[in-house]
Amino acid sequence: MRLYFKYLSILFRSQMQYRASFWLLTCGQFFSPFVMFAGVYFMFERFGQLRGWSFYEVALCFAVIQMAFSLSECFARGFDAFSGLVAGGDFDRLLVRPRSTALQVLGSKFEFTRFGRLLQSIIVLVWALTNLPVAWNAAKAVTLVMMVASGVLIFTGIYMLAATLCFWTIQGLEVANIFTDGGREMAQYPLNIYQKWVTVFFTFIIPFGCANYLPLLYILDKADGHEVMYMLAPFAGALFLLPCLLVWQIGVRHYRSTGS
Template identity: 80%
Template sequence: MRLYMHYLAIQFKSQMQYRTSFWLLTVGQFFIPFSVFAGLYFMFERFGQVQGWSFYEVALCFAVIHLAFSFSECFSRGFDAFSTLVGSGDFDRLLVRPRTTALQVLGSKFEFTRFGRLLQSCLVLAVALIHLPVAWTAAKAVTMLLMVTSGVMIFTGIFMLAATLCFWTIEGLEIANIFTDGGREMAQYPLNIYQKWVTVFFTFIIPFGCVNYLPMLYILGRADGNGILYMLTPLAGFAFMLPCVLVWQFGVRHYRSTGS
């Protein structure tokens, strides 16, 4: 962790060398998801509800997934930009250092301008929680924390899988955006508004539904059956991370230098 924090400090200092650019990008990142949220607001202004879900309930769903994505984009950007390390041959240098490659790739790039997106998500979350009649308990507070943390794990795992493909393709594949950007857009709504195959895929394969929809039912008091099971569903995000790490290690073992 000391080394990771050192990476953070170096990257932050380097990005603050151009402060005007940094703050303009941060403000821009604040307004990018704001336009999406505005579209969400106007939709509910017109139709009132969607499949029995109110505006503030969907706003809670929106805030959780965007919070998770913002954290992942900020701190896992190294995997998202991994193709540049492979293409330039710089990944070879990481292999001879006495630290794990995953830690070094994580520390190779941070996007602190994503704090603008993070702030916007926090504001939406605050507005949603103020207007929702939730009887808060310690268990529900822990569930909320698990929802965001689990979402970070899922997005980071997808970034890691996409980075692993670069060992064979050299260049990054845009197909990964289907599951990152597409997954974020899909998961900002409750899963039960989609067709059944979508619900199954994003619950048991890429468990976005375990990040917001199922635990949100518990927080809102709409869960059927044992509430503890709904509370623990975010742990699926941590379970999803395990095979992603194993796939990454497999890719590292089979890496052949580009010769750059």
């Protein structure tokens, strides 16, 4: 972790060398998600509710997944830009260093301008929570934090799987955006508004539902059955990351240098 924070410090200082550009990009990231949130707002202005969900309940769902996405984009950007390391042969340098390749790739790039998007999500989160009659306790507060952390791990795992494909395809594949950008758009609404196969896929295969929808039912007192199961659902994010790391190790073993 000391090495990871060293990467963090170096890249932050390098990006702050162009402070005007940094703050302009951060402001752009702050305002751009408002377009998506405006779509949610106007939909509820027109229809009032969505399959029994109120505006502020969906706003909470929206804020959690947007926070997870922005944190993942900030701290796991190295995997998203991994194709450049493979195409240029720079991944060879990482292989001869006595540290994990996953850690080195993770620390190769950070997008601190995504804090603008994170700030917007926090504002929406606070707005939603102040307008929801939630009976808060320590368990619900911890569950909310775990929801965000789980979402970060899931997005990071998807980035890692997309990066692993680069060992065979060299260039990154845009199909991965179906599960990153598409997953973000889908998970910002409760899963029960979709068809059953969508709910099953995004609960048991890519567990966005475990990071957002199921624990949200517990927080809003809508859970049926054992509440502990809904509280523990965010741990699926960590379980999802484990096979992603395994696939990454398989990809590393099959890597062939570009020879440049």
